Amino acid sequence: MIDHTVRLERMIENDRKRQKQTLYPTFGFIALFIIYFMTTDVLLLLPIILVGQFPMLYKSWHRMKLLLTFNDDARYQEKVRSEFGLAVGNLVFLLLLITSSILGWITLLTLIIVVLVGLITFIVLGYRIDRELKAIDPEHVTGTELSKAQVERQKRKIS
Numbered sequence: 001m002i003d004h005t006v007r008l009e010r011m012i013e014n015d016r017k018r019q020k021q022t023l024y025p026t027f028g029f030i031a032l033f034i035i036y037f038m039t040t041d042v043l044l045l046l047p048i049i050l051v052g053q054f055p056m057l058y059k060s061w062h063r064m065k066l067l068l069t070f071n072d073d074a075r076y077q078e079k080v081r082s083e084f085g086l087a088v089g090n091l092v093f094l095l096l097l098i099t100s101s102i103l104g105w106i107t108l109l110t111l112i113i114v115v116l117v118g119l120i121t122f123i124v125l126g127y128r129i130d131r132e133l134k135a136i137d138p139e140h141v142t143g144t145e146l147s148k149a150q151v152e153r154q155k156r157k158i159s
Contacts, residue, residue, distance in 0.1 A: 004139045022055035060087035076136045
C-alpha cells in the first residue's frame with residue numbers, strides 16, 4: 001500500500017498532465033462550434049455540453065486508473081469504479097435531459113429544475129463515495145485534500 005503523501009503527489013501530477021492534454025482539444029471544439037454557429041446561426045446546445053463533459057470524463061478515467069494502482073482491496077476497487085460510473089452517469093443524465101428538452105418532452109423550467117436536483121445528487125453521491133473510500137483505506141486522498149494541495153502548490157509557485 002502506498003502512503004498518503006506519495007499518492008497526493010501522483011494525483012497532483014496526474015491532474016496536471018490531464019489538464020494539459022484536455023485544454024487544446026477543448027479550445028479546438030469550442031472554436032469549431034463558434035465558427036459553425038456564426039455561419040449557420042444554429043446553436044448546437046448538445047455538442048457544447050458534450051465538449052464540456054468529455055474532458056471531465058477523460059480526467060475521471062485516468063483518476064480511476066491511478067486510484068486502482070494504490071490499493072488491491074476489492075471493496076476499494078469497486079468504490080473507485082463506482083466513482084467513475086458516477087461520472088459516466090452524469091454525462092448520460094445530461095444527454096437524456098437535453099435530448100428530452102430538444103424533442104419537446106419537457107419544458108425549459110422542468111429541465112432547469114431537474115438539472116439542479118440531479119447535479120446536487122451527483123455531487124452528494126461523489127462526496128459519499130469519497131468518504132467511503134477513506135473509510136476503506138485511511139491513506140486515500142479525498143477530492144478536498146487534493147484541491148487544498150493544488151491551491152497550496154499554486155500559492156508556492158506564485159511566491
